[in-house]
Amino acid sequence: MNKIEKLQVSLHSAIKDIVLEFSRKHELEFTHYVEYIETAFFDDGYYFKFSDICFDVFTEQDKGLIISYFQNAQENEIMHLDYELYSQLNQLNNGQL
Numbered sequence: 001m002n003k004i005e006k007l008q009v010s011l012h013s014a015i016k017d018i019v020l021e022f023s024r025k026h027e028l029e030f031t032h033y034v035e036y037i038e039t040a041f042f043d044d045g046y047y048f049k050f051s052d053i054c055f056d057v058f059t060e061q062d063k064g065l066i067i068s069y070f071q072n073a074q075e076n077e078i079m080h081l082d083y084e085l086y087s088q089l090n091q092l093n094n095g096q097l
Helices: 003-026 050-058 065-074 083-092
Strands: 030-034 037-040 048-049
Touching: 003 030, 003 037, 003 050, 030 083, 037 050, 048 050, 050 065, 050 083
Parallel strands: none
Antiparallel strands: 030 037, 037 048
């Protein structure tokens, strides 16, 4: 295995570990990952960009906040509002988004 192949294996392993940690945290069943759109899919129709998953895990966001974000985005068509901004607004409003 050459250097590039080793890096690819390491990257895929890290992505899997991060997504699985996220799924444990939010009690979601991970179904699959689509690499070219960098999106992870879960049971009950949930799907999240990998960058949002990393933000959620690495900044230790409250359990369920990203679920609220997803549901609000679906109901109110606010997908243009990214998860990081949603999190900041939620903090400013004392969790009342």
